[in-house]
Amino acid sequence: MLAEAGVVLEDIMERLGHTEDDTTRNTYRHVTEKMKKETSQKFAQLMKGL
Structure with missing residues (x-):
């Protein structure tokens, strides 16, 4: 939920007590x-600007 809310990985890691970003990424930060x-949508906007 934190990742979906836009919280950066480092802040999520600190809150969970992880020292390795792979731990956080692999366990909690699945793509919703x-x-x-x-x-x-961001990619589509980027392509419109080319």
Whole structure:
């Protein structure tokens, strides 16, 4: 939920007590449907600006 809310990985790691970013990424930061949609929209906007 923190990743989806836009919280940076380092802050999530600190909150969970992780020292390795792979631990956080592999365990908790799976891509949500909302994040997939937002990424797609950002890419579309980028392409329009070319």
